[in-house]
Amino acid sequence: MExxxxxxxxxxxxxxVFLLTACTGGTAEIDGAGTGEKNNNETFTIGIxxxxxxxxxxxxxxxxxDEMNTQGVDVKFLVQNxxxxxxxxxxxxxxxxxxxxxxxxxxxxxxxQSAKQAIKGTDIPMVFxxxxxxxxxxxxxxINVTDNNIxxxxxxxxxxxxxxxxxxxxKDIKTIGIIYNTGESxxxxxxxxxxxxxxxxxxxxEPVGISSINDIPQALDTISKKSEGLYIITDNMVASSMPxxxxxxxxKGLPTVSADGTHxxxxxxxxxxxxxxxxxxxxxxxxxxxxVDKTNISExxxxxxxxxxxxxxxxxxxxLGLTKDNDAFQGAEFVD
Amino acid sequence: xxxxxxxxIEQGLIFAVLAIGVMITFKILDFADMSVEGTFPLGAxxxxxxxxxxxxxxxxxxxxxxxxxxxxxxxxxxxxxxxxKALLSGILTMTILYSVNLRLxxxxxxxxxxxxxxxxxxxxxxVLIIIAVAVKILMDIFLKTEIGYLLIATGDxxxxxxxxxxxxxxxxxxxxxxxxxxxxxxxxxxxxxQGFAEIxxxxxxxxxxxxxxxxxxxxxxxxxxxxxxxxxxxxxxxKFIGAVAIDLGIDPTDLRAINAIIVIAFLSYNTFGPEMxxxxxxxxxxxxxx
Amino acid sequence: xxxxxxxxxxFNAGTCNEIKIFSDFNLVIKEECTGILGTNxxxxxxxxxxxxxxxxxxxxxIILNGKCINKFKENDRAxxxxxxxxxPSMGVSPSLTILENISLADKKCQRFTFKxxxxxxxxxxxxxxxxxxxxxxxxxxxxxxxFLSGGQRQSLSLLMAAMNKPELLLLDEHTAxxxxxxxxxxxxxxxxxxxxxxxxxxxISHNVxxxxxxxxRIVMIDGxxxxxxxxxxxxxxxxxxxxxxxxxxxxPIAEAV
Numbered sequence: 001m002e003x004x005x006x007x008x009x010x011x012x013x014x015x016x017v018f019l020l021t022a023c024t025g026g027t028a029e030i031d032g033a034g035t036g037e038k039n040n041n042e043t044f045t046i047g048i049x050x051x052x053x054x055x056x057x058x059x060x061x062x063x064x065x066d067e068m069n070t071q072g073v074d075v076k077f078l079v080q081n082x083x084x085x086x087x088x089x090x091x092x093x094x095x096x097x098x099x100x101x102x103x104x105x106x107x108x109x110x111x112x113q114s115a116k117q118a119i120k121g122t123d124i125p126m127v128f129x130x131x132x133x134x135x136x137x138x139x140x141x142x143i144n145v146t147d148n149n150i151x152x153x154x155x156x157x158x159x160x161x162x163x164x165x166x167x168x169x170x171k172d173i174k175t176i177g178i179i180y181n182t183g184e185s186x187x188x189x190x191x192x193x194x195x196x197x198x199x200x201x202x203x204x205x206e207p208v209g210i211s212s213i214n215d216i217p218q219a220l221d222t223i224s225k226k227s228e229g230l231y232i233i234t235d236n237m238v239a240s241s242m243p244x245x246x247x248x249x250x251x252k253g254l255p256t257v258s259a260d261g262t263h264x265x266x267x268x269x270x271x272x273x274x275x276x277x278x279x280x281x282x283x284x285x286x287x288x289x290x291x292v293d294k295t296n297i298s299e300x301x302x303x304x305x306x307x308x309x310x311x312x313x314x315x316x317x318x319x320l321g322l323t324k325d326n327d328a329f330q331g332a333e334f335v336d
Numbered sequence: 337x338x339x340x341x342x343x344x345i346e347q348g349l350i351f352a353v354l355a356i357g358v359m360i361t362f363k364i365l366d367f368a369d370m371s372v373e374g375t376f377p378l379g380a381x382x383x384x385x386x387x388x389x390x391x392x393x394x395x396x397x398x399x400x401x402x403x404x405x406x407x408x409x410x411x412x413x414x415x416x417x418x419x420x421k422a423l424l425s426g427i428l429t430m431t432i433l434y435s436v437n438l439r440l441x442x443x444x445x446x447x448x449x450x451x452x453x454x455x456x457x458x459x460x461x462x463v464l465i466i467i468a469v470a471v472k473i474l475m476d477i478f479l480k481t482e483i484g485y486l487l488i489a490t491g492d493x494x495x496x497x498x499x500x501x502x503x504x505x506x507x508x509x510x511x512x513x514x515x516x517x518x519x520x521x522x523x524x525x526x527x528x529x530q531g532f533a534e535i536x537x538x539x540x541x542x543x544x545x546x547x548x549x550x551x552x553x554x555x556x557x558x559x560x561x562x563x564x565x566x567x568x569x570x571x572x573x574x575k576f577i578g579a580v581a582i583d584l585g586i587d588p589t590d591l592r593a594i595n596a597i598i599v600i601a602f603l604s605y606n607t608f609g610p611e612m613x614x615x616x617x618x619x620x621x622x623x624x625x626x
Numbered sequence: 627x628x629x630x631x632x633x634x635x636x637f638n639a640g641t642c643n644e645i646k647i648f649s650d651f652n653l654v655i656k657e658e659c660t661g662i663l664g665t666n667x668x669x670x671x672x673x674x675x676x677x678x679x680x681x682x683x684x685x686x687x688i689i690l691n692g693k694c695i696n697k698f699k700e701n702d703r704a705x706x707x708x709x710x711x712x713x714p715s716m717g718v719s720p721s722l723t724i725l726e727n728i729s730l731a732d733k734k735c736q737r738f739t740f741k742x743x744x745x746x747x748x749x750x751x752x753x754x755x756x757x758x759x760x761x762x763x764x765x766x767x768x769x770x771x772x773f774l775s776g777g778q779r780q781s782l783s784l785l786m787a788a789m790n791k792p793e794l795l796l797l798d799e800h801t802a803x804x805x806x807x808x809x810x811x812x813x814x815x816x817x818x819x820x821x822x823x824x825x826x827x828x829x830i831s832h833n834v835x836x837x838x839x840x841x842x843r844i845v846m847i848d849g850x851x852x853x854x855x856x857x858x859x860x861x862x863x864x865x866x867x868x869x870x871x872x873x874x875x876x877x878p879i880a881e882a883v
Binding site (some may be wrong): 117 | 339344384438447448450
């Protein structure tokens with residue numbers, strides 16, 4: 001008798017928790033509070049589809065939302081995160097289609113590819129970001145042509161300029177190592193790009209692939225034996241273990257260069273590149289053009305980031321025996 | 337709810353084929369075959385390889401099934417010929433497949449938007465229903481044959497199989513190949529559905545498959561439903577639950593936990609719900625008569 | 627007829643734990659029911675394992691009706707040998723129904739194909755076979771075996787092992803796990819089965835009364851050797867118990883019901 005009661009109570013408790021959370025689930029909807037002048041009385045609904053929790057992707061999302069608010073556009077944001085599950089990403093996009101959103105903002109390749117399938121046959125425009133090569137991912141057929149309601153801002157780093165930094169950091173440097181997750185297509189693209197650009201300036205790339213974060217120490221070991229520097233690309237697995245990678249590289253005396261400023265905060269020596277927050281802002285600007293200015297999306301080809309930032313980690317700099325007046329650090333922001 | 341329900345049915349049907357495959361090894365053969373995590377994307381990448389070489393979608397999809405069954409053969413060789421424990425054999429196959437999958441197209445993500453698929457010109461859900469039902473019917477027929485029964489007996493009691501004059505290993509091979517073939521088929525279907533083959537699509541797929549099988553077992557558990565029917569209903573229910581969670585607009589950070597809670601609530605209702613209390617009431621009344 | 631010639635088998639050979647179970651062991655089993663008795667660990671079950679091919683001996687020949695089956699694997703020997711184990715679940719497929727189990731046993735050692743297993747025209751025949759067991763199983767054809775009692779499962783195992791008249795039937799303490807009443811029922815049915823089909827049978831038992839009542843010949847093994855070989859009508863329960871106890875060093879023996 002008693003046991004029965006316990007079972008009943010448990011079921012009720014669980015159902016209550018479920019219902020409560022469902023009710024408070026409204027936090028996924030963010031109402032844009034325009035801080036600037038309101039352009040007009042139109043309210044737009046934008047569905048934001050993020051693939052996974054990740055500082056860079058989170059930054060892009062925030063940049064997008066902030067810019068919409070700054071520009072005074074009245075937006076209701078529907079924010080969803082696929083938690084790394086491709087089938088979820090598709091369902092999220094389908095939900096946005098069902099909710100008849102005015103625009104979908106997708107963050108990262110897998111969310112974007114999933115959204116592309118969902119908007120087929122609809123006239124919902126899509127703006128992506130945090131995608132490295134939209135032609136490779138077939139989001140667009142040509143980087144300069146927008147013909148299927150999809151455009152966006154790529155997160156491609158200024159590779160050649162980054163590699164050139166190494167020449168200032170270590171005299172007569174010949175080989176640069178790259179650590180990357182063999183399972184991320186964006187990373188392969190970047191490794192190949194790095195090889196291409198390195199060749200142009202007389203350097204060689206020695207890439208070392210990993211398939212799990214447990215492989216990192218060994219990979220760094222290999223790199224320190226074969227290369228004299230470490231180039232950090234935009235790779236989710238490496239990004240998730242940045243403090244470890246930075247620490248190991250520092251121990252082995254390898255100068256490290258990245259395209260992402262948040263990496264420098266975690267110990268990487270110097271960064272020159274895009275800010276994920278900035279490309280989020282840039283995407284919002286595109287969205288505003290489409291929604292408010294009524295610009296036809298086909299007139300907006302895919303864009304590269306228009307702001308390059310430089311950052312240096314002072315502690316790492318000292319540990320590697322370098323000083324502030326090194327050419328590589330010109331015009332950089334110093335952090336510890 | 338329309339497009340969302342449709343999406344959950346579509347994904348549910350793709351996972352139904354996966355669940356039927358996993359049911360063969362996990363449930364019938366009692367063999368925890370972890371290679372599934374590598375075989376699912378294998379199907380996707382094999383399809384991608386063939387379709388990008390100009391082969392038609394149907395043949396490419398069938399090729400995925402074929403290569404999937406080869407993965408099952410690999411696990412068999414590791415387990416039976418090299419005498420490696422079942423769990424480890426599956427993990428080894430899965431590990432090998434990771435590299436194989438990357439090498440098949442030289443990329444970890446192959447976009448398929450520009451290529452034809454089995455869904456061309458037809459309603460996606462119709463094609464999926466046809467495939468899922470066809471797989472179910474063929475499997476039901478197979479499990480009623482002499483060889484099918486020996487497969488079941490192998491999972492039940494190997495000694496019995498030997499006493500019937502048969503080599504139980506032969507049936508483990510059949511089970512592993514059939515199972516992985518279906519899993520790869522499911523992967524090829526998913527690749528065509530989502531528009532790309534992706535190396536990470538196998539991560540967590542075993543959880544999905546097993547959850548589908550378990551949910552399917554619990555739905556109307558006292559009814560005499562075939563295993564295949566349960567696998568299909570389980571997969572559909574599991575995906576439907578996920579769709580509900582997303583449609584409620586739940587805070588993204590809670591999505592996974594809520595998914596689990598909905599499944600728990602669902603299962604609790606089934607275990608402690610009206611059906612059960614009816615039976616308990618009857619028992620209590622009968623007891624009261626002494 | 628089964629001939630066992632010069633059989634040698636030891637466990638943990640070459641180590642300090644080496645146990646020599648059999649050393650040049652010889653035994654001839656004729657067309658009758660032979661009760662195999664012996665102390666625990668004397669090698670009775672090992673003998674059965676060697677005969678059915680589960681375990682390979684170091685030396686020796688197993689000749690069944692003129693065929694030397696030394697090189698046959700376990701599933702190949704199953705063509706000629708049926709075996710019922712002490713555990714009622716070892717002879718059946720618990721998740722399948724009685725009908726499915728019997729249909730499987732009916733195809734024993736034939737080619738298994740993609741044809742349907744259950745043959746409607748055979749159901750009547752199976753019902754008759756089950757009826758003879760007097761347990762009402764003929765009315766439970768579609769019940770899954772896992773829902774049956776131990777006694778019901780064991781009688782089904784017996785039927786399945788003996789159905790196609792094997793050349794040799796091995797009964798390995800097949801009633802030891804059952805309650806006395808069921809045990810007696812199974813033994814009666816066993817005798818019926820092997821007498822009507824004239825199946826050469828070897829029956830391991832610890833029950834002296836059963837051994838005398840249900841077998842034609844009693845063989846007792848101790849220390850890897852045959853120490854007693856008599857026709858059961860030529861020995862009494864008391865004498866047999868006496869020999870048994872003297873060898874058993876005080877181990878309890880099953881009390882006859």
